[in-house]
Amino acid sequence: xxxxxxxxxxxxxxxxxxxxxxxxxxxxxxxxxxxxxxxxxxxxxxxxxxxxxxxxxxxxxxxxxxxxxxxxxxxxxxxxxxxxxxxxxxxxxxxxxxxxxxxxxxxxxxxxxxxxxxxxxxxxxxxxxxxxxxxxxxxxxxxxxxxxxxxxxxxxxxxxxxxxxxxxxxxxxxxxxxxxxxxxx
Numbered sequence: 001x002x003x004x005x006x007x008x009x010x011x012x013x014x015x016x017x018x019x020x021x022x023x024x025x026x027x028x029x030x031x032x033x034x035x036x037x038x039x040x041x042x043x044x045x046x047x048x049x050x051x052x053x054x055x056x057x058x059x060x061x062x063x064x065x066x067x068x069x070x071x072x073x074x075x076x077x078x079x080x081x082x083x084x085x086x087x088x089x090x091x092x093x094x095x096x097x098x099x100x101x102x103x104x105x106x107x108x109x110x111x112x113x114x115x116x117x118x119x120x121x122x123x124x125x126x127x128x129x130x131x132x133x134x135x136x137x138x139x140x141x142x143x144x145x146x147x148x149x150x151x152x153x154x155x156x157x158x159x160x161x162x163x164x165x166x167x168x169x170x171x172x173x174x175x176x177x178x179x180x181x182x183x184x185x
Contacts, residue, residue, distance in 0.1 A: 028140060032183030033075050035144070039175030041068045043168045046119070050164030054115045069096050099129070116156060119163045123152030123171045144178035 003011075041064050048060040073093055103125060112118060127149025134142020148171055155166035 028138065028182040030076065031138075031141075032179040032181075034072050035175045035179030035182060037071055037075065037179075038068055039172045039177075039179060041065075042122075042172030042175060044172075046164045046168035046172060049119065050162075050168070054118075057118070069093075069100075072096065099125070116160055116163050119167055120152050120156040123148050123155075123167055126171075126175075127152060140178070140182055144174065144181075147178075148174050 045061055045064045049057050052060065073096075103121070107118070107121070112121075127145045127147075130141045130145025131149060132145070134140065134145055151170040151174065152167065155163050155170060159166050
């Protein structure tokens with residue numbers, strides 16, 4: 001029994017879809033712990049921010065961000081199947097550096113005066129980045145990004161006096177829940 005060209009093309013197409021889905025699920029499983037890590041960092045950082053005066057926020061966030069970026073690279077390398085070959089190992093730190101440069105440049109150029117602007121900006125950036133990733137490749141990122149983005153705006157406009165704690169609960173909690181959702185992939 002011979003296979004027709006149409007059947008062969010359909011079989012190859014199905015193999016490509018399956019391989020793509022496998023890669024997507026592997027990406028979710030790798031990203032899940034990273035989202036949970038950053039969720040915990042956001043909870044700790046935003047709670048501390050809510051308890052401290054604005055001039056001390058850097059004492060909390062700088063060490064937390066450095067720890068977070070270092071652990072992100074370690075978790076990412078551990079989770080990647082091709083980490084032993086070194087393939088793609090430069091992308092995670094390069095992406096982190098690009099995001100840090102963008103974040104620092106925007107804050108330097110616009111120099112916001114209101115403390116709540118500093119509190120809301122990470123949620124908006126993370127929400128937008130995850131939303132874009134979801135649009136282009138992995139749809140779960142779209143939902144996580146949209147939730148963080150919208151909840152940040154709700155907190156900024158609706159609960160300005162409690163924004164740090166709002167961000168700890170919704171931003172940090174949202175990342176933790178998103179990470180758990182991704183790990184189940």
